[in-house]
Amino acid sequence: MGPVNTENIVDLEGARERHADLSDQITAHRKRYYDEDAPTISDAEFDSLLQELIALEETFPQLATAESPTQQIGTFSTLFTxxxxxxxxxxxxxxxxxxxxxxxxxxxxxxxxxxxxxxxxxxxxxxxxxxxxxxxxxxxxxxxxxxxxxxxxxxxxxxxxxxxxxxxxxxxxxxxxxxxxxxxxxxxxEFLKLNQAREQANLEAKEKAEAEGKTKLPKGEPLFANxxxxxxxxxxxxxxxxxxxxxxxxxxxxxxxxxxxxxxxxxxxxxxxxxxxxxxxxxxxxxxxxxxxxxxxxxxxxxxxxxxxxxxxxxxxxxxxxxxxxxxxxxxxxxxxxxxxFAPEEVHTRLLDIKVGIGRTGRATPYAVLEPVRVAGSEVEFATLHNADQVKAKQVLIGDTVVLRKAGDVIPEIVAPVVPARDGSEREFHMPQRCPECDSPLAPASEGDVDLRCPNSQKCPAQLRERLTYLSGRSCFDIDDMGFVSCVALTQPLEPKEPPLVDEGGVFDLTAEQLLPIKALVLDRDTGLPKKNDDGTDKVVTPFARVEKSPDGIEHVVLRANAVKMLANLQKAKSQPLWRVINALSIRHVGPVAAQALADAFGDLDRIREASQEELSEIDGVGPTIARAIRDWFSVDWHVGIVERWRASGVRMREDVTETAAIRATLEGATVVITGTLEGHTRDEAAAAVKARGGKVTGSVSKKTSVLIAGENAGSKYDKAMKLGIPVVNSEGFAHLLTEGLEAATSQ
CATH class of the missing domain: 3.30.470.30 (DNA ligase/mRNA capping enzyme)
Structure with missing residues (x-):
C-alpha cells in the first residue's frame, strides 16, 4: 500500500470533517470485526482507511486526540463477562x-x-x-x-x-x-471441513423442507467468510x-x-x-x-x-x-x-450478476460477474459458482458484497457474502430454464444429477465451440494455432453464412478456400459474449486471412501464417495415439485416464464401439458409469458420423500392440503427488493409473517428489512444488505423463 494522499485537504476545517468521517467508519468497522465477527470490508480496505487517518493526524497534529481511533485498540463488547x-x-x-x-x-x-x-x-x-x-x-x-x-x-x-x-x-x-x-x-x-459441513446441512435442510411440501425454505447457517x-x-x-x-x-x-x-x-x-x-x-x-x-x-x-x-x-x-x-x-x-x-489474497467486491455458461458436454455452470478487483496480483472480473446448489449453499445474492479469494494459482472463488453489508436491494439467483445460447430447455441428464444440461449437443453453438477447442488441446490432438478464437470463427462466423464446421467431424477436411472468407466476432473465453473495441463496438476479426499487395499494386487475400500452420498441424494430428482420439470425442465422464485405459484394453476404436456395457465396466479405471456413457454416446447416429469422417480423413483408429505394452512402465521409479480436481477422473483413478505404470503416489510434496499433478483448486502443494523447483503438470499434462513418461511430459 502506497502513501495516503491528503493533498486535497488544505485547511483545518476540511481536515476535521474528513477526520470525523473516517473515525466513524473505522469505529463501526472495528465493532463489526471484533464484536460481531462479521466485517463488511477487507483487511486491506480497513488498513487504507486507518492509514489515511494517520496521515491526516500527521499533517494536522491537533486532531490526534485520545479519542481518535489511532489511539485505540479494537473495541469491547458485553457478550461475555x-x-x-x-x-x-x-x-x-x-x-x-x-x-x-x-x-x-x-x-x-x-x-x-x-x-x-x-x-x-x-x-x-x-x-x-x-x-x-x-x-x-x-x-x-x-x-x-x-x-x-x-x-x-x-x-x-x-x-x-x-x-x-x-x-x-x-x-x-x-x-x-x-x-x-x-x-x-x-x-x-478444519476450516474447509467446517464450511463443507454447513453447506451439506443447509442443502439437507432445504431438501427436507421441499420433500415436506413447505413453501418457505430454511435459510440455513451462513458460511464462514475466512x-x-x-x-x-x-x-x-x-x-x-x-x-x-x-x-x-x-x-x-x-x-x-x-x-x-x-x-x-x-x-x-x-x-x-x-x-x-x-x-x-x-x-x-x-x-x-x-x-x-x-x-x-x-x-x-x-x-x-x-x-x-x-x-x-x-x-x-x-x-x-x-x-x-x-x-x-x-x-x-x-x-x-x-x-x-502482505498483499491481500482475500478482498471484498460487488457481485454484479450471475450468468450461466454452457460447457462442451452441455453442463450449465453459473458464474459470477464481479466489479473488477485486484487480488493476489491480478485483476479478477469473473468467478465460478459450480452449480445452482452451490449458489444456494453459499447463500449468495446478486448485488451482494462478497468475499473473493484467490490463493497462489487458484481459480478465483467466492467464499461467502458479507451479510451485514446488505441494504435490501439484493436479489436471489434463479437458474435459467433454457440454454442461454440455443434456447433449448435445460434439464438433468439423469435422475439424481445435480447439474442441468443443454440436451442440444449437436446444434448448440457453445457446446460445439467448446468441444472443438477441447479436441485441439494438449490432451487430445494437440493442434497448435487452433485456439478459442479460431474455433469460434470456424463454428460461428459472421461471414460466410454457412460455417465451415457444423460439427467436429469435418475438422480434418478443412481447406484454405474455406478459411479465407471467414469473418468472426471475438468472444470472451469466460462468458461467451463479444469482446468490445475502445469505442464500444463488437470486436470483429478475419483470423485466417490478410490482404497483401503484389509488386504491381494489386491486392490479394492470402492465408495468415497461423492458418497455414494450423492446416499443417491438422494433418500431423491424424497420427496421434488412440487414447487421444478417444478423449477428443468428448464422451461424458471420459477423460485422459479413462481414454488411456480403454486404449490399453481394446487397442481399437471399433472394438470399443462394439463392446457391451459389462465388458467396458470390467476395465480397470472405467467402471459402470463411464461404460454406460460410452454405450449411450455410440448409440447416437451423428456421433458415429464423426468417427467415420475422421476415419475417412486418415485419423488413427487402432493402437500398435507393442506400443500399448510399452506404456505400462512409463513411470517406473517416479514419486508422484496428486492435488486438486482432475478433469475426467477421480483422485483414486489417477493414483491407480500412476501405480499401474510403476509410479509411487505420496500425499505430501518434498525434495524427493518427481512430479506434482495439479488439477483445479490446487493449493499449498502447488506452491511448495514451485518453491522446490519440482515439475508440475495439469490435467492435460497428466495424460502425457502416463503415455510418454516423466521426462517427455515435463519438458513441454
Whole structure:
C-alpha cells in the first residue's frame, strides 16, 4: 500500500470533517470485526482507511486526540463477562512495503545498531490472553479494547494443546503469575471441513423442507467468510461444547504481566513458553541484521501457502527486552515492533450478476460477474459458482458484497457474502430454464444429477465451440494455432453464412478456400459474449486471412501464417495415439485416464464401439458409469458420423500392440503427488493409473517428489512444488505423463 494522499485537504476545517468521517467508519468497522465477527470490508480496505487517518493526524497534529481511533485498540463488547488484563494487550503498527520497514528499523536502532530482530509470522486469528497462577490456567480472555477483554475461560479450556497446568523445568520453573499472549486460529483443513459441513446441512435442510411440501425454505447457517471469522465465532460461543467441536488451536507469541520470571529477550520468553508446555509459533527466527529480517519477510510471503494456518503478514520485533523498554510504546502499539502486511489474497467486491455458461458436454455452470478487483496480483472480473446448489449453499445474492479469494494459482472463488453489508436491494439467483445460447430447455441428464444440461449437443453453438477447442488441446490432438478464437470463427462466423464446421467431424477436411472468407466476432473465453473495441463496438476479426499487395499494386487475400500452420498441424494430428482420439470425442465422464485405459484394453476404436456395457465396466479405471456413457454416446447416429469422417480423413483408429505394452512402465521409479480436481477422473483413478505404470503416489510434496499433478483448486502443494523447483503438470499434462513418461511430459 502506497502513501495516503491528503493533498486535497488544505485547511483545518476540511481536515476535521474528513477526520470525523473516517473515525466513524473505522469505529463501526472495528465493532463489526471484533464484536460481531462479521466485517463488511477487507483487511486491506480497513488498513487504507486507518492509514489515511494517520496521515491526516500527521499533517494536522491537533486532531490526534485520545479519542481518535489511532489511539485505540479494537473495541469491547458485553457478550461475555468483562475482565481486565493485568498488563494492556497492545496492537501493532503496520508497514506495507520494504522501504517503510527499513525506515522503521533505522528509527528503532539508532541507539542500538547491533540489535537483533525476532521475526515471526502474523497469524490471522483472534488474540487471547491466558492467565496462569502457580501454573494453573485461571482465566482466558479476548483482547477486547486492549485493557478489558471478554472472559472466555470455559471455551479456552476446550482447545486442544492449551495446557490447564504448566510444566516446569530446572531452567524454567513455573512462575507464580504469568499472562500468556497468543492467537487462536483454525487450521486450513478444519476450516474447509467446517464450511463443507454447513453447506451439506443447509442443502439437507432445504431438501427436507421441499420433500415436506413447505413453501418457505430454511435459510440455513451462513458460511464462514475466512478462517479468522471461523476462529472468532467459534471461541465467542455461549456453549463451550460448540467451541470444542470446532478444532481450534492456539499459538503463543509472548508474555504480559509476570511474577517469578523475567526474560532478557523475546527469544528467551519463547524458550520459556515451550518449556512450560505451550504451543508457540514455529516459523520464527532471530535475525542478527536487518537484511536477514527482510529475507525472512520475503520468504514467508512467498511460502505462506505451505503453512496449515492463515497468515497475513510477518511481525518484526527488537529481541532485547531492555531495548524494548527504552523504546517504549504509544497508547496503542509498541515502538519496538511492527507488522509487515502482505498483499491481500482475500478482498471484498460487488457481485454484479450471475450468468450461466454452457460447457462442451452441455453442463450449465453459473458464474459470477464481479466489479473488477485486484487480488493476489491480478485483476479478477469473473468467478465460478459450480452449480445452482452451490449458489444456494453459499447463500449468495446478486448485488451482494462478497468475499473473493484467490490463493497462489487458484481459480478465483467466492467464499461467502458479507451479510451485514446488505441494504435490501439484493436479489436471489434463479437458474435459467433454457440454454442461454440455443434456447433449448435445460434439464438433468439423469435422475439424481445435480447439474442441468443443454440436451442440444449437436446444434448448440457453445457446446460445439467448446468441444472443438477441447479436441485441439494438449490432451487430445494437440493442434497448435487452433485456439478459442479460431474455433469460434470456424463454428460461428459472421461471414460466410454457412460455417465451415457444423460439427467436429469435418475438422480434418478443412481447406484454405474455406478459411479465407471467414469473418468472426471475438468472444470472451469466460462468458461467451463479444469482446468490445475502445469505442464500444463488437470486436470483429478475419483470423485466417490478410490482404497483401503484389509488386504491381494489386491486392490479394492470402492465408495468415497461423492458418497455414494450423492446416499443417491438422494433418500431423491424424497420427496421434488412440487414447487421444478417444478423449477428443468428448464422451461424458471420459477423460485422459479413462481414454488411456480403454486404449490399453481394446487397442481399437471399433472394438470399443462394439463392446457391451459389462465388458467396458470390467476395465480397470472405467467402471459402470463411464461404460454406460460410452454405450449411450455410440448409440447416437451423428456421433458415429464423426468417427467415420475422421476415419475417412486418415485419423488413427487402432493402437500398435507393442506400443500399448510399452506404456505400462512409463513411470517406473517416479514419486508422484496428486492435488486438486482432475478433469475426467477421480483422485483414486489417477493414483491407480500412476501405480499401474510403476509410479509411487505420496500425499505430501518434498525434495524427493518427481512430479506434482495439479488439477483445479490446487493449493499449498502447488506452491511448495514451485518453491522446490519440482515439475508440475495439469490435467492435460497428466495424460502425457502416463503415455510418454516423466521426462517427455515435463519438458513441454
Amino acid at each position: 468483562p475482565v481486565d488484563h493485568a498488563e494492556p494487550m497492545l496492537s501493532l503498527d503496520n508497514v506495507f512495503n520494504e522501504e517503510d520497514l527499513r525506515t522503521w528499523s533505522e528509527r528503532v536502532t539508532v541507539d542500538a545498531p547491533d540489535a537483533a530482530y525476532l521475526c515471526e509470522v502474523k497469524l490471522d486469528g483472534l488474540a487471547v490472553n491466558l492467565t496462569y497462577e502457580d501454573g494453573f490456567l485461571t482465566r482466558g480472555a479476548t483482547r477486547g479494547d486492549g485493557r478489558t477483554g471478554e472472559d472466555v475461560t470455559a471455551n479456552v479450556r476446550t482447545i486442544e494443546g492449551i495446557p490447564h497446568r504448566l510444566k516446569g523445568t530446572d531452567e524454567f520453573p513455573v512462575p507464580a503469575f504469568v499472562e500468556v499472549r497468543g492467537e487462536v486460529y483454525i487450521p486450513r483443513e 478462517p479468522r471469522n471461523a476462529a472468532a465465532g467459534s471461541l465467542r460461543q455461549k456453549k463451550s461444547e460448540v467451541t470444542r467441536r470446532r478444532a481450534l488451536r492456539l499459538m503463543a507469541h509472548g508474555i504480559g504481566a509476570r511474577r517469578g520470571f523475567e526474560p532478557d529477550s523475546q527469544s528467551h520468553a519463547y524458550e520459556a513458553l515451550e518449556a512450560w508446555g505451550l504451543p508457540t509459533i514455529p516459523d520464527r527466527i532471530v535475525a542478527s541484521t536487518f537484511d536477514e529480517a527482510l529475507e525472512y519477510v520475503r520468504h514467508m510471503e512467498s511460502s505462506r501457502h505451505d503453512l496449515d494456518y492463515e497468515i497475513d503478514g510477518a511481525v518484526i520485533k527488537i529481541d532485547n527486552i531492555a531495548t524494548q523498554r527504552r523504546l517504549g510504546h504509544t497508547s496503542r502499539a509498541p515502538r519496538w515492533a511492527t507488522a509487515y502486511k
